[in-house]
Amino acid sequence: MTYQRLDIRLPSPAPGVQLTVLAHQFGNRSNARSAYLHAGLHADEHPGLLVLQHLLEQLRQLDAAGAIDGLVTVVPYANPIGMSQRLFGAVVGRFDFENGENFNRNFPLLDKMVAAYLAKAPDPARSPNQWRSVFSKMLDEATAIGPSQALKLELAKLSMEHDIVLDLHCDTDCIAHVYASELQVERATLLANLLGAPVVMLEPRQAGGGAFDQVHSSAWGTVQAAGLLSERDSGFSATVELRGQADVSDELAAADASSLLRFLESEGVLTAEAARTQRSPGEPTFAFPLEGASHVPCPCAGVIVYRKAPGDQVSVGEVIAEVVRLDGDEFNQRVPILSTVDGVMIVRQLKRLVRPGERAALLAGKRPVRDGQAGSLLLDF
Numbered sequence: 001m002t003y004q005r006l007d008i009r010l011p012s013p014a015p016g017v018q019l020t021v022l023a024h025q026f027g028n029r030s031n032a033r034s035a036y037l038h039a040g041l042h043a044d045e046h047p048g049l050l051v052l053q054h055l056l057e058q059l060r061q062l063d064a065a066g067a068i069d070g071l072v073t074v075v076p077y078a079n080p081i082g083m084s085q086r087l088f089g090a091v092v093g094r095f096d097f098e099n100g101e102n103f104n105r106n107f108p109l110l111d112k113m114v115a116a117y118l119a120k121a122p123d124p125a126r127s128p129n130q131w132r133s134v135f136s137k138m139l140d141e142a143t144a145i146g147p148s149q150a151l152k153l154e155l156a157k158l159s160m161e162h163d164i165v166l167d168l169h170c171d172t173d174c175i176a177h178v179y180a181s182e183l184q185v186e187r188a189t190l191l192a193n194l195l196g197a198p199v200v201m202l203e204p205r206q207a208g209g210g211a212f213d214q215v216h217s218s219a220w221g222t223v224q225a226a227g228l229l230s231e232r233d234s235g236f237s238a239t240v241e242l243r244g245q246a247d248v249s250d251e252l253a254a255a256d257a258s259s260l261l262r263f264l265e266s267e268g269v270l271t272a273e274a275a276r277t278q279r280s281p282g283e284p285t286f287a288f289p290l291e292g293a294s295h296v297p298c299p300c301a302g303v304i305v306y307r308k309a310p311g312d313q314v315s316v317g318e319v320i321a322e323v324v325r326l327d328g329d330e331f332n333q334r335v336p337i338l339s340t341v342d343g344v345m346i347v348r349q350l351k352r353l354v355r356p357g358e359r360a361a362l363l364a365g366k367r368p369v370r371d372g373q374a375g376s377l378l379l380d381f
Contacts, residue, residue, distance in 0.1 A: 002027050008154050013147045024074045026063045032070035033268045036159040039168035041104050043082030043093020047242040048168030052076045054257035069271040079103055096148050106210045107152050110219040113138050128233055135160050135219045156215045164267050165237040167212050174347035175310040179239040181217040183224050187236050192285040194259040200287040209378030213237040291368035294340045296361045298354040302326050314339040341365025
């Protein structure tokens with residue numbers, strides 16, 4: 001058995017309160033490749049929390065069988081701050097109560113530091129192991145004040161020691177989908193296929209936002225774009241959206257855990273067939289540019305009624321939903337919401353009482369949408 005437990009203490013937010021990030025590790029850091037997975041960075045998103053419990057159970061058995069060739073680190077809940085934020089009983093863990101900041105934004109990005117290193121280094125690092133050390137040293141120089149900043153920095157440091165980094169999320173009511181760098185199409189598509197996710201959203205190098213996965217894609221992508229590492233040799237990071245907030249069950253979680261293990265096997269982290277169950281073949285996976293993501297707003301307040309479901313094909317001008325105005329001049333008065341792209345519906349609202357400007361749906365199209373601007377492609381909601 002190679003298991004060890006890590007307890008990373010964060011600054012105390014108040015007298016008598018101690019926050020800790022828990023991590024479980026299996027395998028050997030000196031061998032083969034390594035992987036890091038966490039869930040619950042948005043603390044109101046819970047499917048990944050159960051998936052990782054099933055994953056840990058399987059990893060323990062694989063460890064006992066000597067089937068973990070590399071290192072696997074699992075952080076079962078990445079945001080103890082957000083998990084403690086409750087408002088009248090409900091977990092409100094997407095934004096920090098302290099300053100309103102999205103917990104999955106403003107992570108430390110390394111692209112500028114890596115570019116500066118390349119500009120002045122007479123003999124830059126060559127191997128993935130050497131590059132990981134360079135990136136880790138850059139993060140070691142960063143400082144953080146307060147629990148939230150410290151949380152983000154500690155997650156960045158711990159995950160940067162690994163080749164594969166997966167951030168498990170979900171949305172309100174949606175199909176499974178994956179966000180990854182446009183430089184990593186092959187691996188992102190394989191991961192999505194294994195998870196039964198029909199959509200991959202490809203992020204340009206300057207997507208903006210500072211999401212957790214961009215800590216890694218900003219660093220590795222700069223090296224890869226400079227021609228110093230191939231796609232396969234570069235580290236890989238992705239945000240995995242595990243369907244909707246209500247999609248929490250042992251059946252889904254066990255299948256997702258097995259799919260993640262199969263992906264780790266394809267990356268050389270595991271030495272034996274890891275999957276207990278085989279997911280039935282689903283629809284093929286299609287890649288869309290993040291510039292083609294359209295966040296369609298609600299035009300008014302009322303009760304929203306959907307004409308399209310996540311996974312459905314949509315066309316420009318097609319009615320995807322209607323908002324029933326409760327204060328309209330006519331009974332059952334409806335305001336249509338139209339598709340802005342030719343593509344697929346990914347996300348819709350789980351709750352049905354909506355307000356003006358609230359996102360009604362996330363649609364994916366092949367062509368850039370008018371409001372998609374470089375550097376601000378990840379909306380902050």
